[in-house]
Amino acid sequence: DQQVKQNSPSLSVQEGRISILNCDYTNSMFDYFLWYKKYPAEGPTFLISISSIKDKNEDGRFTVFLNKSAKHLSLHIVPSQPGDSAVYFCAATSYDKVIFGPGTSLSVIP
Amino acid sequence: GAVVSQHPSWVICKSGTSVKIECRSLDFQATTMFWYRQFPKQSLMLMATSNEGSKATYEQGVEKDKFLINHASLTLSTLTVTSAHPEDSSFYICSARSGPSNQPQHFGDGTRLSIL
Numbered sequence: 648d649q650q651v652k653q654n655s656p657s658l659s660v661q662e663g664r665i666s667i668l669n670c671d672y673t674n675s676m677f678d679y680f681l682w683y684k685k686y687p688a689e690g691p692t693f694l695i696s697i698s699s700i701k702d703k704n705e706d707g708r709f710t711v712f713l714n715k716s717a718k719h720l721s722l723h724i725v726p727s728q729p730g731d732s733a734v735y736f737c738a739a740t741s742y743d744k745v746i747f748g749p750g751t752s753l754s755v756i757p
Numbered sequence: 758g759a760v761v762s763q764h765p766s767w768v769i770c771k772s773g774t775s776v777k778i779e780c781r782s783l784d785f786q787a788t789t790m791f792w793y794r795q796f797p798k799q800s801l802m803l804m805a806t807s808n809e810g811s812k813a814t815y816e817q818g819v820e821k822d823k824f825l826i827n828h829a830s831l832t833l834s835t836l837t838v839t840s841a842h843p844e845d846s847s848f849y850i851c852s853a854r855s856g857p858s859n860q861p862q863h864f865g866d867g868t869r870l871s872i873l
Contacts, residue, residue: 656798679859690763690850690864691801698859736800740858743789749800 650674651739653748662757666724670737670748673718677739677746682711682722685734685750694735695722727755760784761853763865771873772843778836778868780851786831787853791862792824795848804849807834841872 652671660666670680678699683691697704697711697720704711710723724731732755737748760783768776780790789808793801807813807828815821823845825837834853838845848869852862 681861683864688866690761690852690866693861693863696859696861743806743858745791745803745858745862747801747803 649749651737651746651748653735653737653751655751656749657752657754659754659756660727662729662755663726666722666727666731666753666755668722668724668735668737668751668753670720670722671718672720672739674739674741674746675718676741679740680711680713680720681738681740681745682709683736683738683747684731685736691736724753727753729755729757731755759863761787761851761863761865763851763868765868766866767869767871769871769873770841773840776838776841776870778838778849778851778870780834780836780853780865782832782853782855782863785853785855785863787834787855788831789854790828790834791852791854792826792834792836793850793852795850795867801850804836838870841870843872846870846872 650673681696682694684694685691695706695709697713713720734750734752736750762781764779792804804819805813805815809828809831813826828834850867852864854862
């Protein structure tokens with residue numbers, strides 16, 4: 648049973664527009680959520696995180712929104728750039744365990 | 758900062774041999790290191806978690822005797838795939854973290870293991 652879900656395996660967005668990547672989770676005990684970005688043949692790199700006591704965290708072009716009641720979070724990238732094309736993993740932590748979602752492949756079209 | 762080096766990046770070997778993969782945190786002390794396996798078009802699957810100086814905690818379904826993990830220092834963890842078989846072919850990624858679980862993990866670039 649997947650505790651962290653990313654229901655869109657892929658997403659295409661025009662350069663300059665907003666990219667919205669979604670993530671749903673089932674475990675209400677998760678206390679931190681993180682987004683990682685992964686290029687082919689490289690390890691994931693940390694992008695942004697949010698505590699379960701907050702509903703928004705912003706870092707430059709990246710904003711993560713958390714809706715605890717809906718057990719849903721989203722990553723907004725605006726404006727999207729071709730270099731943002733990568734696989735994005737949503738992850739959630741509970742105690743010492745980190746659970747990753749299956750990832751969403753984002754393509755930003757010039 | 759927060760660089761994790763994983764070596765080798767790619768290895769091909771015959772069935773029955775053992776393969777060792779190293780994971781080093783280059784500029785920080787990693788209190789916890791993680792080993793993941795990734796199948797094509799699937800997410801990272803946690804294999805085990807190790808804290809420096811103690812035995813690794815393996816996830817359900819991961820054979821301890823097959824995947825030997827050593828975390829001898831705060832900057833080095835190794836994964837040894839013993840008597841590897843073709844079904845062990847996969848992409849293995851390590852990560853390291855300094856501090857509690859709300860701190861991000863920093864990942865190596867992974868090792869592509871192919872067993873012939």
